Amino acid sequence: MSKTLQPPYYAVIFTSQRTEGDQGYGNMAETMEKLASTQPGFLGIESARDTQLGITVSYWDSLEAIEKWKNHAAHTIAQAKGKEKWYKNYIVRVCKVEKAYSFEK
């Protein structure tokens, strides 16, 4: 889990429903997560998927960093394959994190 950073920072909420079967999705998802984590302005990423829905939230220090990652060459190829093969539907929401608090046992 990403540690709690001091707001403001930015979050990209990616909610998706997958098509049937892996079709190379697992490998690509892993590759993209690794690549994202090396980009300037990347702060962290959290993912959960169950049978209904997948939610991935990535955290960034600026809107510019998000825009650059969106337009990164390898990521652009992954996005095209996502539309072609892996996703039935998705929503991307770009957000400003205004407040954060946490609990730990």
Add this chain to the structure above:
Amino acid sequence: MSKTLQPPYYAVIFTSQRTEGDQGYGNMAETMEKLASTQPGFLGIESARDTQLGITVSYWDSLEAIEKWKNHAAHTIAQAKGKEKWYKNYIVRVCKVEKAYSFEK
């Protein structure tokens, strides 16, 4: 999945790691989701949980609506039980959704 609304609106990203066993969690989670959906300003909710992490994102039309739901009597009781029983840790992030786009096959 929540339909794409016209930004700006607000999102609460709740990421959590659960303790072992159900301990009444499933029932309470369902009750809270139903109750949240009847609150003023509620726009939608999306949830996914796998073995590592749970992510729930709820959407609201204002920060005031989020604050009211946070302080709702029944929700306050659920939060206390969450800290006592159900969660090892969690992070709550209150966000302004600035941009949204979607894809559907």
